[in-house]
Amino acid sequence: MSSTLVVGDLWTGLLALGAAIVLTASYVLADLLALLWRQYFSPLQRLRGPPSPSFLFGNLREMYNQENTGLLYDWDATYGSTYAYKGFFGGPRLQTMDLTAVAHILSHSDAYQKPNFVRDNLAAMGAGSESVLTTEGEVHRRQVRFFFPLQRNVKRLTPVFRDKASELRDVWIGLSSKDQSKPIDVLMWLSRATLDVIGIAGFGYRFNALSGQSDELANAYHLIFATAKKLQLRTILETWIPLLRKFRVHSEVMDKAHHHLICIGLQLINERKTTINHVSARRCWDDERDYSELSPPEPDLLSVLVRSNMASFASQRLTTPEVLCQISTFLIAGYETSSSALTWCLYALAICGRQFAPSLWILRHWMKILSKLEYLDWVVRETLRFHAPVTWTMRVAMEDDEIPVQQPFWDKHGELNRTIKIAKHDIITIPIQAINKSYSIWGQDAHIFRPERWKNPPESSKAIQGLYSNILTFLSGNRGCIGYRFALAEIKMFLFTLIRDLEFTVEPAVIIEKTFNVVARPVEKSRYNSVNKMPLFIRPIPSISASSSRTNDPNET
Numbered sequence: 001m002s003s004t005l006v007v008g009d010l011w012t013g014l015l016a017l018g019a020a021i022v023l024t025a026s027y028v029l030a031d032l033l034a035l036l037w038r039q040y041f042s043p044l045q046r047l048r049g050p051p052s053p054s055f056l057f058g059n060l061r062e063m064y065n066q067e068n069t070g071l072l073y074d075w076d077a078t079y080g081s082t083y084a085y086k087g088f089f090g091g092p093r094l095q096t097m098d099l100t101a102v103a104h105i106l107s108h109s110d111a112y113q114k115p116n117f118v119r120d121n122l123a124a125m126g127a128g129s130e131s132v133l134t135t136e137g138e139v140h141r142r143q144v145r146f147f148f149p150l151q152r153n154v155k156r157l158t159p160v161f162r163d164k165a166s167e168l169r170d171v172w173i174g175l176s177s178k179d180q181s182k183p184i185d186v187l188m189w190l191s192r193a194t195l196d197v198i199g200i201a202g203f204g205y206r207f208n209a210l211s212g213q214s215d216e217l218a219n220a221y222h223l224i225f226a227t228a229k230k231l232q233l234r235t236i237l238e239t240w241i242p243l244l245r246k247f248r249v250h251s252e253v254m255d256k257a258h259h260h261l262i263c264i265g266l267q268l269i270n271e272r273k274t275t276i277n278h279v280s281a282r283r284c285w286d287d288e289r290d291y292s293e294l295s296p297p298e299p300d301l302l303s304v305l306v307r308s309n310m311a312s313f314a315s316q317r318l319t320t321p322e323v324l325c326q327i328s329t330f331l332i333a334g335y336e337t338s339s340s341a342l343t344w345c346l347y348a349l350a351i352c353g354r355q356f357a358p359s360l361w362i363l364r365h366w367m368k369i370l371s372k373l374e375y376l377d378w379v380v381r382e383t384l385r386f387h388a389p390v391t392w393t394m395r396v397a398m399e400d401d402e403i404p405v406q407q408p409f410w411d412k413h414g415e416l417n418r419t420i421k422i423a424k425h426d427i428i429t430i431p432i433q434a435i436n437k438s439y440s441i442w443g444q445d446a447h448i449f450r451p452e453r454w455k456n457p458p459e460s461s462k463a464i465q466g467l468y469s470n471i472l473t474f475l476s477g478n479r480g481c482i483g484y485r486f487a488l489a490e491i492k493m494f495l496f497t498l499i500r501d502l503e504f505t506v507e508p509a510v511i512i513e514k515t516f517n518v519v520a521r522p523v524e525k526s527r528y529n530s531v532n533k534m535p536l537f538i539r540p541i542p543s544i545s546a547s548s549s550r551t552n553d554p555n556e557t
């Protein structure tokens with residue numbers, strides 16, 4: 001009797017398991033078939049484009065190495081500014097450097113959103129799924145308001161930028177005086193310094209990463225970004241079958257880093273809530289006293305977020321997970337981008353010194369004689385043009401559309417097109433870096449680092465409707481960079497302090513390439529699988545360091 005029961009149970013179990021497998025397989029298969037169907041009938045199939053070296057990966061492997069090989073400039077020369085390359089399973093993806101098309105896409109942010117796999121990647125890197133970086137539509141519009149005070153209050157952060165820049169300069173002077181024959185990894189030190197800056201500026205929190213007192217979080221972040229994403233079959237399947245993301249195996253390092261983010265975020269929220277409650281309670285008892293010390297007149301980002309978390313109206317309230325996501329987003333978006341820009345700038349100047357242009361000398365010379373520091377401004381613009389930290393971005397069409405173009409283009413069937421026809425679900429790549437270095441916009445010297453070009457930038461560059469300086473580095477439209485004023489002020493102050501007192505050179509034999517994991521980071525070509533780093537030789541400049549106590553503000557330009 002009992003053995004019949006056991007056999008019966010076994011059969012029921014097997015049947016249930018079989019049904020679950022069949023259901024999951026048909027769910028997965030249905031997703032896959034729908035994808036293949038959409039891709040096959042996409043109007044992008046009509047566009048010209050490069051041959052695909054692999055059915056599974058399409059051109060993606062080449063795309064990940066684009067800046068090291070000059071791939072996009074070759075494609076631009078061969079297929080024009082609008083074409084389709086192949087993504088996963090041979091799906092056509094629109095790539096356009098046409099400035100009218102780019103402006104159309106970026107100015108219709110509800111119709112062109114971040115694709116799910118991009119949002120998922122950003123969320124997994126620590127921004128979280130409820131962050132201003134990863135939400136869309138109404139939710140994004142509600143969240144983005146809380147970042148507005150940050151844009152207005154940059155000027156008051158000057159002392160924070162100046163102190164950290166000086167601290168970093170002193171650390172480098174100390175290291176170089178010990179052993180001048182050993183290069184210093186400027187990327188690591190700049191990451192630490194910009195993490196410290198963002199902690200103090202956004203949250204009044206001291207990470208002390210630069211002084212090495214508590215750099216566990218800095219190391220964790222560094223690891224998240226340094227783990228350059230390799231293109232794997234698993235990544236492809238996760239992209240198109242979201243169910244599989246639930247079974248993603250997390251590395252111990254990533255889990256630890258995310259755990260750290262949550263702990264520090266919660267600690268920050270609770271500390272600030274206590275301060276706000278304390279101030280409100282005392283105000284109730286004593287209206288006469290001045291509590292400006294406890295509650296600054298210009299609230300920092302954390303105060304704005306925490307107050308919104310405590311708001312009584314649901315429409316103004318951010319939930320605690322939402323506040324946590326904004327904190328980690330601010331940290332992630334704010335420090336690796338700036339440190340990447342600064343690293344590439346020092347590298348560009350070191351190369352200039354070694355190779356062809358007297359830029360570094362001119363920069364110092366002008367910094368001494370000009371109160372307006374115009375040349376420094378050109379160097380920053382040129383760095384952000386030449387080394388955009390975010391190399392490309394992606395969007396997905398939420399509806400069928402016809403995108404207007406500046407330059408009509410021929411398709412595979414020999415027809416001249418004046419719009420790009422696009423279907424719902426089609427993927428679009430906006431090649432930020434390639435547009436910044438396009439020959440047709442910047443002329444024949446587009447691939448040369450030449451700050452002097454900003455004295456009289458070409459007329460064609462004015463068609464780039466970027467947030468800053470006719471480059472696309474901070475993007476544009478209402479999904480453009482929220483922190484660009486912050487980044488500019490910080491970068492200028494750091495450069496001003498470092499370039500004035502230190503000389504940077506690079507070992508001639510070392511070839512630096514870029515790896516991409518949202519942000520472009522340097523790696524030594526000869527050691528491709530090693531960690532990201534930028535080894536530069538640093539030497540103090542005695543005659544100028546005597547004047548290092550001057551307190552000029554480069555942001556007065």
Ligand code: HEM
Nearest residue numbers: 132133333334337338341389390393474479481482483487
């Ligand atoms: C050189 C430094 C920086 C560069 C090149 C940069 C670039 C960008 C780009 C290209 C985007 C758009 C990403 C996309 O839609 O695919 C973006 C978004 C964003 N950036 Fe920056 N950024 C920099 C510094 C900062 C700083 C310092 C902060 C904060 C203090 C910041 C905060 C943000 C946020 C919150 C977003 C999301 C905006 C949204 O989706 O509405 N960024 N940034």
